[in-house]
Amino acid sequence: MPSNLPFWKTKDIQRLRGLGQKRIFLLNSKQDDPTGDYVLYWMQMTQRTTFNFALQFAIEQANRYKVPLVVYHALDEDYPYASDRTYTFILEGVKELYQRFKKLGINYGFYLVRGKKQPALDTFLKKAICLVSDDYPSFVTPLENTTVTQRCLMSHYVVDSCTTVPMRFFDKQKWSAATIRSKIHKVLAEALEDVTNPVLLNKKPFVYPEYFLPPDFDVAKEVSRSSIDHTVRPSAFKGGETAAQEKLTYFIAHNLDTYEVTKDDPTLQRTSHLSPYLHFGMISPIAIARQILQHKKLSVDRLFKSLISPDAIHIYFDQLIVRRDLAYNFCHFNKKHATYQGMPVWSRKTLQEHKQDKRLYLYTKEQLERAQTHDPYWNAAQLEMVYTGSMHGFMRMYWCKQLLTWTKRPQDAFKIAVYLNDKYSLDGRDPNGYAGIAWALGGLHDRPWFTKPIFGKVRLMNMSGLVRKYNMQRYLAAVEKIMPDTSSRKP
Numbered sequence: 001m002p003s004n005l006p007f008w009k010t011k012d013i014q015r016l017r018g019l020g021q022k023r024i025f026l027l028n029s030k031q032d033d034p035t036g037d038y039v040l041y042w043m044q045m046t047q048r049t050t051f052n053f054a055l056q057f058a059i060e061q062a063n064r065y066k067v068p069l070v071v072y073h074a075l076d077e078d079y080p081y082a083s084d085r086t087y088t089f090i091l092e093g094v095k096e097l098y099q100r101f102k103k104l105g106i107n108y109g110f111y112l113v114r115g116k117k118q119p120a121l122d123t124f125l126k127k128a129i130c131l132v133s134d135d136y137p138s139f140v141t142p143l144e145n146t147t148v149t150q151r152c153l154m155s156h157y158v159v160d161s162c163t164t165v166p167m168r169f170f171d172k173q174k175w176s177a178a179t180i181r182s183k184i185h186k187v188l189a190e191a192l193e194d195v196t197n198p199v200l201l202n203k204k205p206f207v208y209p210e211y212f213l214p215p216d217f218d219v220a221k222e223v224s225r226s227s228i229d230h231t232v233r234p235s236a237f238k239g240g241e242t243a244a245q246e247k248l249t250y251f252i253a254h255n256l257d258t259y260e261v262t263k264d265d266p267t268l269q270r271t272s273h274l275s276p277y278l279h280f281g282m283i284s285p286i287a288i289a290r291q292i293l294q295h296k297k298l299s300v301d302r303l304f305k306s307l308i309s310p311d312a313i314h315i316y317f318d319q320l321i322v323r324r325d326l327a328y329n330f331c332h333f334n335k336k337h338a339t340y341q342g343m344p345v346w347s348r349k350t351l352q353e354h355k356q357d358k359r360l361y362l363y364t365k366e367q368l369e370r371a372q373t374h375d376p377y378w379n380a381a382q383l384e385m386v387y388t389g390s391m392h393g394f395m396r397m398y399w400c401k402q403l404l405t406w407t408k409r410p411q412d413a414f415k416i417a418v419y420l421n422d423k424y425s426l427d428g429r430d431p432n433g434y435a436g437i438a439w440a441l442g443g444l445h446d447r448p449w450f451t452k453p454i455f456g457k458v459r460l461m462n463m464s465g466l467v468r469k470y471n472m473q474r475y476l477a478a479v480e481k482i483m484p485d486t487s488s489r490k491p
C-alpha cells in the first residue's frame with residue numbers, strides 16, 4: 001500500500017524533479033483518500049492524450065494505488081460565448097478522444113450539460129482517491145478549480161500542461177520578453193524532454209451515467225440541440241489532435257522556412273494557424289517544438305549556441321515559447337488580466353492624460369461588431385474574424401489599437417476588444433488574447449514611446465503604416481472571397 005504522505009515526499013514518482021515538480025500543485029491541503037475506488041482526472045483545457053502532464057500524473061497516481069483511472073470531461077452551455085463555432089470544434093475533438101482513450105484502455109466519458117444540470121462531478125468525487133485537473137490561468141478554469149476544491153474531501157492537484165516552461169517556475173509577473181527569455185532558454189532543453197504516458201495497470205471499466213454522450217454521437221445534431229449562440233457559425237478549422245497534427249505537418253513542410261519574412265504579412269496567411277488547437281489543448285507547444293527540432297535535426301543546445309543569426313526557427317520558437325509563456329505568466333500572476341485594470345500603471349496614466357483628446361470618429365459596439373467603420377482594412381479584419389474564426393496576427397494588432405481612437409474611453413476600447421475577440425475568435429478566451437489586447441491598448445510587455453494624441457505613450461499603429469508596408473488591396477480581395485454572402489455582411 002502506498003504511503004499516505006503528500007506525493008512530493010514520496011520517491012516513487014521520479015519525474016517530480018526539476019521542472020516536473022513545478023507543473024503539479026496541490027490546490028487544497030487535503031490528502032489522497034486510499035479507500036477510494038479510482039483516480040479522477042477532470043479534463044478541462046488540455047483536451048489531448050499526448051504530452052498531457054495531468055493525464056500522465058493521473059495514470060501514475062492510479063498505478064500507485066493499483067486502481068483504475070476515470071476521466072471526466074464536460075461542456076456547459078452556460079459558459080460565456082458558447083457558440084456553434086466553439087462547440088463544433090470541441091465536440092469534434094471529443095469524438096477523437098473517445099477513440100484514443102479506448103485504445104489506451106482508459107475510461108473516458110463526456111457530459112454535454114443541457115437543461116437541468118446533473119451533479120456529475122460531485123458524484124464522481126465521492127469515490128475518488130484524488131482529483132487531478134488542468135491548471136490554466138484564465139477564463140472559467142481558475143474559478144472552476146477553486147470552487148470544486150472547496151467541495152473536495154481529498155487531495156486536488158492542478159497540473160500545468162499548457163505552457164512550455166511551467167507557470168509556477170517563475171516567482172512573479174515578468175515585465176517583458178527580454179526579462180523572461182534567458183530564463184526560459186536556460187531550462188528549455190529540460191522543458192522539451194520527451195513525455196510518454198506510463199501504461200495504466202488497472203484497466204477495470206467504469207460505467208458512466210446514461211446522460212453522458214455515447215462515443216458515436218453526432219456532432220452537428222448535438223450542436224443544434226444546445227442552447228448556445230447559433231449565429232456564430234462553425235469555422236473551417238476541424239477540432240481534434242489529428243487535425244492539429246495535420247496543420248503542424250503542413251506548416252513544417254511549406255511555411256516554416258520562410259516564417260521570419262512572411263509571418264507579419266496579412267496577405268500571405270503563412271503562419272502555423274495552430275492557435276485554436278493550442279488554446280483547447282489539442283496540441284502541446286512542447287510537441288510542436290520537438291517536431292520542428294527533429295525535422296531540422298537540431299538540439300536545443302545547437303539551436304541557441306551554434307546558430308547566431310536570427311532565423312525562422314528562432315523566431316517561431318520566440319512566438320510559440322517565449323511570447324506565449326509570457327502571456328501565461330501575465331495571466332497567472334495578474335488576476336485582473338481580463339480587465340483594463342490589468343494593464344500597466346504607466347499606460348493607464350498616459351491614456352488618462354489623453355482621454356480628452358479629440359476623436360475624429362466614434363463608433364458603438366454594435367457598429368464595430370458589424371464592421372461599419374470608415375476604415376476598409378479594419379472592417380475586413382473584423383469580417384475575417386467573424387466569418388472564419390481567426391484574424392491574421394498583424395491585423396489583430398492594428399484592429400485592436402484603432403479601438404482606442406474610436407471609443408470615448410480606453411476602458412470601453414478594452415471591453416469591446418475582449419468581447420469581440422472572445423466571441424468570434426476560435427482561439428479567444430486565451431491568455432494570449434488578454435495579453436495581446438493589453439499589449440495593443442496598454443503597452444503590456446512593451447515600453448513607453450514618444451507621446452502621440454489619444455495613444456499618449458502607448459505605441460501607435462495607423463492606416464498609413466499599414467498601407468505602406470503591405471499590399472492591402474490584396475488583403476481586401478482575400479477577405480471578400482471568404483465572405484459567405486457579400487450582399488449581407490451582418491454577423
Ligand SMILES: Cc1cc2nc3c(=O)[nH]c(=O)nc-3n(C[C@H](O)[C@H](O)[C@H](O)COP(=O)(O)OP(=O)(O)OC[C@H]3O[C@@H](n4cnc5c(N)ncnc54)[C@H](O)[C@@H]3O)c2cc1C
Nearest residue numbers: 271272273274275319320323324393400427428432433436
Ligand atoms: C489584440 C490581439 C489579440 C490576440 N488574441 C489572441 C487570442 O485570442 N488567442 C491567441 O492564441 N493569440 C492571440 N493573439 C496573439 C497572436 O496574434 C496569435 O497567437 C497568432 O496570430 C495566432 O496565429 P498562428 O497560430 O498562426 O500563430 P503563429 O505565428 O504560427 O505562432 C505560433 C504560436 O505562437 C504563439 N504566438 C504567436 N504570436 C504570439 C503573441 N504575440 N503572443 C503570444 N503568443 C503568440 C501562438 O500560440 C501561436 O499559435 C492576439 C494578439 C493581439 C495583438
